[in-house]
Amino acid sequence: MTLDSTGTLALAAAILLAGRFLNAGIALLARYNIPQPISGGLAFALVAAGLHAWSGLMIETSAVLRGPLLLAFFASVGLSADLGRLRRGGPKLMLFLACVVPFLMAQNALGTFMAILLDQHPLIGLIGGSVTLVGGHGTGAAYARIFEETHSLAGVMGLAMASATIGLVLGGVVGGPVAQYLLRGRAPIEAGAVAAADEAVEPATTEGAIVTTCLVLFCLLLGGWMAWLTQGAPIALPDFLWCLFAGVVVRNLIAPLIRLPVSDASVDLVGSTALALFLAMTMATIRLWELAALAGPLMMIVASQAVFAVIYAVLVVYRMMGRDYEAAVATAGFLGFSMGATATAIANMQAVAGRYGPAPVAFLVVPLTGAFFIDLANALVLTGGLSLPIYGE
Template identity: 50%
Template sequence: MISLSPVQSLLACCLVLVVGRVLTTRIGILARYSIPDPIVGGLLFAAIAYLLSAWGGISVSLETSIKPTLLLLFFGCIGLTANLKLLAKGGPWLIAFLLALIPFLILQNAVGLGMAWLLDMHPLMGLLGGTITLVGGHGTGAAYATRFADVNNIQDVMALAMTAATLGLVLGGVVGGPVAEWIMRRHKLAGSLDPAADAGHDAPDLTENAGPPSAGSFIVSLTAAFVCLVVGGYLAALVEDAPVSLPNFLWCLATGVLIRNGGEHLGLKLDDRVTDIIGTIALSLFLGMTMMTLDLSSVARLAGPLALMLAVQTVFCALYAAWVVFRMLKRDYEAAIMSAAFCGFSLGATATAIANMQALTRRHGPAPEAFIVVPVTGAFLVDILNVIVLTSLISLPFVGGM
């Protein structure tokens, strides 16, 4: 076995990100469909690790204990760049996005339950292949898997939940870009980087600080990000026994929002360019490590009916994003970007949704309102709505009572 130290694991992840960037810029189909760099590089690493293990008897072990911190750091930075004035301006977007999301949560679970019935599986497995892991992610999947194993005596449920959540990250990152690119081609939409683009999009002022970012501005933004981690963790611990469990990253994001919008009154002014760089690095490392540690042998062994269920969910999500989400928004460039983000967090996680948007906006131009509405919806509102929907479904006799 090859066991990498924390520093070596970070180095390996950075190399994977570099390889991912090279591949996505030089391979036409990857660039055309805006596949995120961490997804490409991480999957390549996972495939190589699988071949080494299967054919050479060599297993590679990464030290990934930093992953939760990276994710919290990313959401803290999202909060630190969230201008509530822009959020207020994006109010109609937020309402429309929620109106598209609520029926989707119900329909995604209905698809999962229907597939479980067709495949002669326990109905709770349908929910595991629904919003528990696809919208809820690894954390929600682990929580419900523990409950299903203890109360319902479902075997290997934890491994299945983690496999579904991990595959959801991959699928959400793979399908989001192509959906948005198809929408933009079909409706002849373009961002501000295109000469034919509509110049009416108001972008956040990331350049209000004159000159290049300084080392001091990096230290200030990094300090604020770590404050988000500490305060967010403390708040999460205070409410961990509450009737409704909220994800830890929500508190980090909320702390960042308070610092960003309240700090100005105290003379604290952060350079949004720097904070955005820190958050992007944290997100890339998190997604890279997640993809690198994907155990393809376990996926092949456990997938089976679950793979078929996830394939159907992916098709359903792509169709819903293209034909419902986009149409319920303003049918413009920002709506196309939000449709890609919808694929990200409805199959994977909010981090995947942001990665989809970053990949698209890097190629086509900024979508400021999308970067305000999607994080708030994906990191906060969707979790509350998901808990309500799941609690209602599990209480049904033909679902949780079997």
């Protein structure tokens, strides 16, 4: 059964509604801040697996809208980046980066150790490390192709896609519970203080949503033009990063120049909608029966990575970020992109902030790190790591 773009969009909407009903009806999901696309997506994956086992039916979805929705989300992140606020979050950004870079090295070291322990090629440890868990499906596919060509590793592409998918789910599942554990009942007071200290935000309006949608679409065009201009540059930046930069330029240069007000509430509305639909469409591609067929060493490696990420987040990230409400929200975001993707990180933070209140610094620091700095740092760490003799065997 193959769905076109309209059918895929309708399925994503159904997954979001299912997640809403599940989170409302199952107290455990709401208590631990599981994002609605994750809870609804897992429910759909179970139903799809049951249908496949019963009748052999497979539901194929269209990827046409996934890319534009992800780009629209990152454009909205750029539109929300008021550089005046960045000065306030600057020190926190440096602290967060100081947490992330050592984690990348440790993640790959753990993956390599587990691969050797399980009698696998050391490169499988990188596949179960930052290649897919931080890099996601795109980076995983790129490196899997390289490993297949240079080391003749059969089936590594399937392993990379499985690892990225499992990590995406785990990143969305563990972030909320860890934040809940760190908050332990004191979040409402702290969140109220944060909200009171922040500027009052006007509610989203139809006009504001229309203007924001127009700006987001312009950012997609501007970002695509920037990407085209930089083709062949020594360092190739992903297209979503150019859209984020375009959003920053529009928010801080173009909009003030033409005296066009940018509504933060409308930006949040449009961006959150794009993110939710993207995650729901991504979750709709999960085939549990294929992941089960790839179980074994990879599952053990990824499971050990999840445990390590939680320990590192609690003992290092939360403490370095200040042990307060903002730190707890940032920790939930860290778990999202350290195991899954920046989109998962934002979904984790939105789930926590939606229950307890705004966390403006965390929502500035984590997207900037996850959308830009993490990819550059990961590329440098992987380039240096692959030069080690152990991976050339």
